[in-house]
Amino acid sequence: MQQDKEYVGFAALPNQLHRKSVKKGFDFTLMVAGESGLGKSTLINSLFLTNLYEDRQLPEASARLTRTLTIERRGVEIEEGGIKVKLTVVDTPGFGDSVDCSDCWLPVVRFIEEQFEQYLRDESGLNRKNIQDSRVHCCLYFISPFGRGLRPLDVAFLRAVHEKVNIIPVIGKADALMPKETQALKQKIRDQLKEEEINIYQFPDCDSDEDEDFKRQDAEMKESIPFAVIGSCEVVRDGGTRPVRGRRYSWGTVEVENPHHCDFLNLRRMLVQTHLQDLKEVTHDLLYEGYRASCLQSLARPGARDRTSRSKLSRQSATEIPLPMLPLAETEKLIREKDEEVSKYLALPQPPRTPSLLRSPSMASPSHRLQSCPAQLRRMQEMLEKMQAQMQQSQTQGEQSDTL
Ligand code: GDP
Numbered sequence: 001m002q003q004d005k006e007y008v009g010f011a012a013l014p015n016q017l018h019r020k021s022v023k024k025g026f027d028f029t030l031m032v033a034g035e036s037g038l039g040k041s042t043l044i045n046s047l048f049l050t051n052l053y054e055d056r057q058l059p060e061a062s063a064r065l066t067r068t069l070t071i072e073r074r075g076v077e078i079e080e081g082g083i084k085v086k087l088t089v090v091d092t093p094g095f096g097d098s099v100d101c102s103d104c105w106l107p108v109v110r111f112i113e114e115q116f117e118q119y120l121r122d123e124s125g126l127n128r129k130n131i132q133d134s135r136v137h138c139c140l141y142f143i144s145p146f147g148r149g150l151r152p153l154d155v156a157f158l159r160a161v162h163e164k165v166n167i168i169p170v171i172g173k174a175d176a177l178m179p180k181e182t183q184a185l186k187q188k189i190r191d192q193l194k195e196e197e198i199n200i201y202q203f204p205d206c207d208s209d210e211d212e213d214f215k216r217q218d219a220e221m222k223e224s225i226p227f228a229v230i231g232s233c234e235v236v237r238d239g240g241t242r243p244v245r246g247r248r249y250s251w252g253t254v255e256v257e258n259p260h261h262c263d264f265l266n267l268r269r270m271l272v273q274t275h276l277q278d279l280k281e282v283t284h285d286l287l288y289e290g291y292r293a294s295c296l297q298s299l300a301r302p303g304a305r306d307r308t309s310r311s312k313l314s315r316q317s318a319t320e321i322p323l324p325m326l327p328l329a330e331t332e333k334l335i336r337e338k339d340e341e342v343s344k345y346l347a348l349p350q351p352p353r354t355p356s357l358l359r360s361p362s363m364a365s366p367s368h369r370l371q372s373c374p375a376q377l378r379r380m381q382e383m384l385e386k387m388q389a390q391m392q393q394s395q396t397q398g399e400q401s402d403t404l
Contacts, residue, residue, distance in 0.1 A: 025084035027133060028276055029115075031165065033092045033108060033157065034142025038172035042231035043140075044089055046245060046256055047268055050076050071111045090136060095157075105157040112136050112164045116291040135288060138201070138271070138279045139165045142172040143226060149188040150196075158198045164287055166201040166279050168271075169193070174228035174262045175247060175254045182228045189226050200225070203270075204278055221270050227263040232256050 032040040044050075072091045077084060092108055115135045122131040139161065143154060150158075158167060169189060174182060193200060206218045232247045232254075246255040256264050271279075 022083055025086060026276070027086040027088070028280070029088040029090060029134060029136050029138075030271075031090040031092070031108075031112075031136045031139040032142065033095055033105075033139055034154075034172065035095060035144060036093065038142040038144060039229075039231045040091065040140075040142055040172070042233055043170075043172070043229055043264075044231075045233050046231040046264070047271070048076070048078060048087060050078070071107060088134070104153075105160050108157070109160050109164065112161060113291070116164075116288055119288065120292055120295060135283055136165050137276075137283045139167050141167055141169050143169055143189060145171050145173050145176045145185065145228075149185065150192045155192070155196050155198070158193075158200075159196065162199045163290065166282055166287070167199075168201050168267075169226035170267065171226055171228040173230065175230045177228070186226055186228065201279065201282070203275070217269070218274075221266045221274075224263045224266045227267040229264050229267055230254055230256050230262040231264075 030044075032044060034040060070093055072093060073088055074091065075086065075088045077086050079085075090111070095104065095108075112135075119131065119133065119135055122128070141154070141158065143150065158169075161167065171177075171182070171185060171189075177185065203218070203222050206215050210218075230247065232245050234245070234247070235243050236246045236248045236253055237243055244253070244255050245257060246253045255261050259265050
């Protein structure tokens with residue numbers, strides 16, 4: 001009976017989505033953090049086959065002693081088989097360089113939060129369709145192969161960011177370790193992460209209908225964490241035959257893309273081929289939602305802005321502040337901006353009233369326009385009312401607590 005049914009053509013729906021996404025391109029923001037000299041820039045170049053750091057100047061050893069952490073953003077557009085990816089790499093030079101490293105990770109936390117804040121602002125504005133997503137989708141955190149696991153600085157950093165970004169821990173310069181030592185270090189790091197209750201990126205479960213090969217690769221990838229990686233910007237000839245990316249030593253060559261030598265391939269497969277979209281989704285649905293919810297809560301929370309609680313918060317470190325807040329002045333500014341946008345929208349010059357133009361909702365009179373896109377305007381109006389009510393509520397509560 002099924003085959004008697006007429007063909008409608010829904011089967012082509014995925015193609016439409018595919019074409020649209022390819023046309024739009026993909027963007028991804030990757031942060032690399034960890035001590036200097038652990039091979040972060042070399043690994044990024046090896047991962048994406050670019051030379052993202054050609055203009056980099058390395059500071060002298062003496063300058064490093066007092067060096068503070070800076071945030072550098074570099075972008076590159078990669079095209080492969082007609083698919084464009086706009087990759088932004090956020091580097092954190094100076095991390096852990098200084099003699100006094102206390103709180104040196106705070107600029108990173110602030111940076112991640114600023115990207116969330118920017119997105120929240122853009123999302124609440126009128127031009128929601130063209131939002132530039134600068135949120136950090138993943139942080140590759142480099143751990144030294146020379147230590148005995150996570151150092152206090154690693155733990156402090158990971159704790160400060162683990163609820164704001166997807167963390168993927170990696171052991172840099174893994175050619176410094178023998179396979180047995182690598183496994184022992186991995187186990188130690190896994191135990192420490194568990195003990196310290198640090199949440200790293202959780203790989204989603206494999207679908208039961210996936211083929212066996214995929215399932216095996218997925219399990220292998222999960223077992224590899226933290227990925228032990230080797231990077232190299234050089235292509236060497238292995239025995240004069242096959243050109244490979246690797247590091248040549250007097251005793252032989254370490255191959256970056258050889259799964260017996262390191263987890264580079266697993267990391268690249270995971271980051272690019274299998275989990276890029278999931279990393280973006282977790283950033284949006286979980287990490288950003290958490291930030292957004294806490295912002296809204298702090299706006300509506302009774303007494304959130306009274307003097308007592310503010311003086312208490314100022315004594316805490318920035319990472320301990322429980323709820324990030326949009327300042328009241330910011331909220332007022334946002335409301336004013338929205339008011340202006342709505343008025344501008346309604347005051348657009350009217351076109352000549354030809355019958356054909358009048359039929360076009362975008363060119364009709366303001367009142368007609370109001371009716372033609374009621375959902376958008378209703379939503380804006382509701383948002384304005386909500387924000388005004390919240391402001392009034394917190395003002396009244398502030399006054400009440402002042403009189404008490
Ligand atoms: P970053 O400061 O963390 O960005 O480190 P770099 O990528 O600049 O690397 C610092 C030095 O380590 C350079 O001399 C690299 O050639 C070297 N290097 C990078 N990756 C590796 C690796 O996997 N193994 C070894 N042995 N050396 C590496």
